[in-house]
Amino acid sequence: MxxxxxxxxxxxxxxxxxxxxxxxxxxxxxxxxxxxxxxxxIYLLKNDHHLAEEYFIKSHNLNKTFEDPINNxxxxxxxxxxxxxxxxxxxxxxxxxxxxxxxNYQLAYAFEVNNNNIQAIEFYNKCIDLNGKNKIxxxxxxxxxxxxxxxxxTALNFFLQAESIxxxxxxxxxxxxxxxxxxxxxxxxxEYYLKASNIDNQYIEFLYNKxxxxxLKGNYENAIIIxxxxxxxxxxxxxxxxxxxxxxxxxxxxxxLKENNDKIKSDSYLYxxxxxxxxxxxxFEDGWKYYEYxxxxxxxxxSDEVEWNGxxxxxxxxxxxSEQGLGDSIQFSKYLIPLAKxxxxxxxxxxxxxxxxxxxxxxxxxxxxxxxxxxxxxxxKISLGSLIKFFxxxxxxxxxxxxARNKVEISKWSEKFNRSKPNVGLVWSGxxxxxxxxxxxxxxxxxxxxxxxxxxxxxxxxxxxERDKIHFNEMKISDFGKYNLIEISSxxxxxxxxxxxxxxxxxxxxxxxKETWGxxxxxxxxxxxxxxxxxxxxxxIKINQSKFNEWDxxxxxxxxxxxxxxxxx
Numbered sequence: 001m002x003x004x005x006x007x008x009x010x011x012x013x014x015x016x017x018x019x020x021x022x023x024x025x026x027x028x029x030x031x032x033x034x035x036x037x038x039x040x041x042i043y044l045l046k047n048d049h050h051l052a053e054e055y056f057i058k059s060h061n062l063n064k065t066f067e068d069p070i071n072n073x074x075x076x077x078x079x080x081x082x083x084x085x086x087x088x089x090x091x092x093x094x095x096x097x098x099x100x101x102x103x104n105y106q107l108a109y110a111f112e113v114n115n116n117n118i119q120a121i122e123f124y125n126k127c128i129d130l131n132g133k134n135k136i137x138x139x140x141x142x143x144x145x146x147x148x149x150x151x152x153x154t155a156l157n158f159f160l161q162a163e164s165i166x167x168x169x170x171x172x173x174x175x176x177x178x179x180x181x182x183x184x185x186x187x188x189x190x191e192y193y194l195k196a197s198n199i200d201n202q203y204i205e206f207l208y209n210k211x212x213x214x215x216l217k218g219n220y221e222n223a224i225i226i227x228x229x230x231x232x233x234x235x236x237x238x239x240x241x242x243x244x245x246x247x248x249x250x251x252x253x254x255x256x257l258k259e260n261n262d263k264i265k266s267d268s269y270l271y272x273x274x275x276x277x278x279x280x281x282x283x284f285e286d287g288w289k290y291y292e293y294x295x296x297x298x299x300x301x302x303s304d305e306v307e308w309n310g311x312x313x314x315x316x317x318x319x320x321x322s323e324q325g326l327g328d329s330i331q332f333s334k335y336l337i338p339l340a341k342x343x344x345x346x347x348x349x350x351x352x353x354x355x356x357x358x359x360x361x362x363x364x365x366x367x368x369x370x371x372x373x374x375x376x377x378x379x380x381k382i383s384l385g386s387l388i389k390f391f392x393x394x395x396x397x398x399x400x401x402x403x404a405r406n407k408v409e410i411s412k413w414s415e416k417f418n419r420s421k422p423n424v425g426l427v428w429s430g431x432x433x434x435x436x437x438x439x440x441x442x443x444x445x446x447x448x449x450x451x452x453x454x455x456x457x458x459x460x461x462x463x464x465x466e467r468d469k470i471h472f473n474e475m476k477i478s479d480f481g482k483y484n485l486i487e488i489s490s491x492x493x494x495x496x497x498x499x500x501x502x503x504x505x506x507x508x509x510x511x512x513x514k515e516t517w518g519x520x521x522x523x524x525x526x527x528x529x530x531x532x533x534x535x536x537x538x539x540x541i542k543i544n545q546s547k548f549n550e551w552d553x554x555x556x557x558x559x560x561x562x563x564x565x566x567x568x569x
Contacts, residue, residue, distance in 0.1 A: 004031065007038055016042050033062035037069045049076055065096055074106060083113045094123075101132030108138065115268075115293070117145050118303070136162050140172055147175070149295040152182045152433060170196075174205045181212045184432060189213055208236060215239075220247060231256070234267050242273070246439050248522040248548040268293060282530025288389035296323040296385070301370070305381035310390060313343035316379040319368075321349040323383045326485070326504040329354055330511050331527065332384050333402040338391045340364035348384075348402075349373055356486045357508075359404045392534060403511045409490040417494055418456055422566045425460045425492060425509070426477065427500035428519070432465055439549075440502050440521045444468040444475070446551040449559050451475050453568055458495070460488055460505050497565070499558060502528070510537035517561070519554060520544045 003026050010019035023039050040055035053076055059069035070092045077086035090110035093103040108123035124138040143158030156179050162172045177192035193213055196206045207226055214223035220243065227240035237260060244253035257264070257277070264270045275290030301321065308318055320336060322329040329350055340346050344364045350357075351369070358367045417423050429441035448471065451457065462481040464472050472479075480491055485508065492498055492509050499517045500506035502525060509516040516537070520528060522545045543561075546553050562568065 004034060004038075007035075011038065011041060011045070014045070016045055033059045033066055033069075035059075036062065037066070037072070040069060040072055044072065044076070049080065052076060060092075067093060067096055070096075083110070086110045087114050099130065101127050101130035101134055104130060105134040105138055109141065112141065112145060117149070117295075121145060136166050136169075136172075139165075140175060143175060143179070147179055147182065150182075150433075152179060155179055156183065168195075168199065170199050170203060171205070173199060174203065174209055177206075178209045178212060181209065181216050182433075184216065184437070186216065189216065204230070204233070208233075208239075211236070211239060215243065234263065234270055237264075238270055238273050245523045246436070246521075246548070250523075276526040279531060280526040280529030282533065284389070284392070284530065287530075291389075292386060294385065296383075302378070302381040305378050308380035308382040311380070313380070316343060317345040317347065318343050318380040318382065319347045319349060319373065319376075319378040320382055320384055320387055322351070324385055326351070326354055327502075327507040328384065330357070330403070330504065330507040332388055333358065334396055334400070334511075335384070335387050335391045335394070336365055336402060337362075337396070337400060338394045339387065347373065347376075347378065354485055356406075357404060357489060358402045362402055365402070388531075392531060394535070396535065401511055403489075403508075405493065405512070406486075406490055409487070410493045413487075413490045413494045422455045422496045422562075423458065423494070424455050424562075425458050425480075425495045425498040425500070425505075427459075427461045427498075427503050427505045429461065429463070429465055429468065429501055430503040431463060436521075436525065440524065441465070442501060442519055442551050442554065444471045446555050447558070448475065449555055450562060451477070453559070453562055453566075455562065455566065455568075458491070460491070460498070460500070461503065506540075510540045513539045516540050517558065518542045519558075522546065522548050 003022060007019050007022045007026070010016070010022065020039065020042050023035050023042070026035050036055045036059035040052045040059060043049075043052035043055060046052075053073065056069040056073045056076070059066060060073070070089050074086060074089040074093065077083070077089060087107075087110040090103070090107040093100070094107045097103055104123050104127040108120045108127060111117070111123060112120035121142055124142050127138040128135050139158050139162045143155045143162065146152070146155035146158065156176075159172060159176045159179055163169070163176060166172060173192060173196050177189065177196045180188040180192055193210070196203075196209065200206060207230060211223045211226040214220070214226070224240065224243065227236050227243065230236040231240055237256065241253050241256050244250070244256065264274055271290040271293035272295065275287055275293065278284070279287035279291060281287075302319060305319065318339070320339070322332075333348065336346055336348055340363060346365045347368050348358070348365060349368045349370055352371070355367060355369050359365075360367055426447075428444050428447060430437065434440075445468070457475075457477040458480045459472070459477050460480055464481070480488070483491065485504070488505065489508055489512060492505075492512055492514050495514065497515050497517065498505070498509040499519065500509060501519045502521075506516060506518050510518075516539055518540055520542055524544075528542070543554055543557055545551060
């Protein structure tokens with residue numbers, strides 16, 4: 001029998017020591033790359049990953065086009081969660097055979113676990129085009145990428161496509177179940193709850209989704225039972241901690257964080273949570289470090305530019321891009337002002353719908369959109385969320401900002417208001433699909449008391465939740481929600497006061513230095529924690545919920561403050 005076949009036969013029969021002796025006795029020079037790979041397999045089966053890796057690398061070095069050792073290295077690095085080396089292995093396999101759909105899939109996955117979602121999607125799509133056995137997995141994984149990054153409607157299209165190819169697949173059905181939960185589509189969530197439960201009600205992903213489902217339904221105590229039973233798994237743990245804080249059970253949340261601090265720090269998927277929690281607490285050393293792992297930062301554009309890390313910017317150009325919500329663009333734009341003292345070529349890239357919100361004549365700062373900078377190159381890049389860490393201790397004067405005031409438009413709007421009564425802008429809810437909903441939005445019915453006051457109220461939000469529509473039509477409130485943010489800014493300038501939940505309108509009003517009363521739930525976003533103590537909006541008065549899911553105390557305080565401010569009976 002051929003010696004190589006004999007070695008393979010002994011490996012298959014788990015006669016590993018004999019197989020190793022045969023390898024050592026095989027002296028054919030031209031086959032040493034095969035022998036080293038087989039030795040690697042033997043040590044892999046012996047669970048000696050260190051020696052296995054050494055022999056796979058030797059095999060690869062002897063024959064760069066031999067795929068087996070690279071595939072084996074890929075499996076080792078996947079098991080060890082050594083994602084950087086996993087990516088190296090995946091690239092080597094792809095370079096050997098770019099039309100191998102498995103290699104495209106593996107490269108896509110390696111990019112995904114290295115938080116490079118743009119390239120992950122690119123190679124998943126190539127895998128899909130090659131129409132092999134990994135096609136469904138690639139479609140499903142693209143859906144997961146979008147779902148993790150809160151692109152829930154886009155994710156749904158991919159999961160439905162996967163389901164159309166393979167019915168009643170446990171993984172796909174559970175992804176659809178979670179997707180409908182994230183979309184807050186209770187009817188479809190009910191449907192997929194039954195489907196997923198009937199397939200496997202003990203599947204760990206189903207249990208996780210069930211906990212999220214119960215939270216959507218407001219059944220928090222039963223959600224906690226599931227989360228507590230599985231808190232040894234990190235993603236259950238994080239949802240449990242978040243739920244405790246959102247419910248005002250601060251002691252329980254802090255205790256879990258303390259007990260699992262090292263565990264959380266060892267899991268890069270949890271770094272973003274660790275970052276925002278640390279920032280909320282005012283622990284900026286950990287906060288800024290871990291906040292760099294947020295999805296919006298990792299999926300950013302400008303892949304060719306160098307990330308700015310505080311280098312001198314003399315005679316250099318830098319592009320700052322807003323990668324998060326409109327509120328962040330407004331709130332954090334002021335941090336470009338100290339940057340402009342270090343660099344005379346600062347380019348701030350924003351979405352089209354807020355381009356006109358920013359001053360175009362601020363020294364050293366150019367406002368751009370993603371369309372206007374398509375072919376431009378810069379020496380450095382930095383996301384707006386990352387820029388904060390360099391200047392968060394900076395002191396700002398109330399008039400020192402990048403928000404534009406259009407005097408002509410402000411004057412036009414001035415003529416449309418009844419000055420015989422106080423004029424108050426109102427925002428009681430944010431986007432239905434926004435983060436931390438519904439906790440941070442107040443039901444409109446809860447505010448009906450303030451509509452008994454002799455005040456002209458103006459709705460400044462462009463979305464009315466289903467639960468609020470009947471009350472909205474019955475209450476004394478003018479609907480200005482149809483106007484865009486540029487027009488809203490001029491409207492705000494003409495109001496006596498703005499009352500707003502935690503939305504972009506709150507940020508716009510406060511940035512315009514208009515007196516603003518912010519309505520906050522019991523555990524607000526990290527931006528209202530430690531950072532707000534250093535750099536608060538000067539015109540913002542915060543009204544905080546004191547008991548989870550109850551707003552009566554907030555309504556009472558707003559009512560009293562309105563009466564006092566406008567001297568109403």
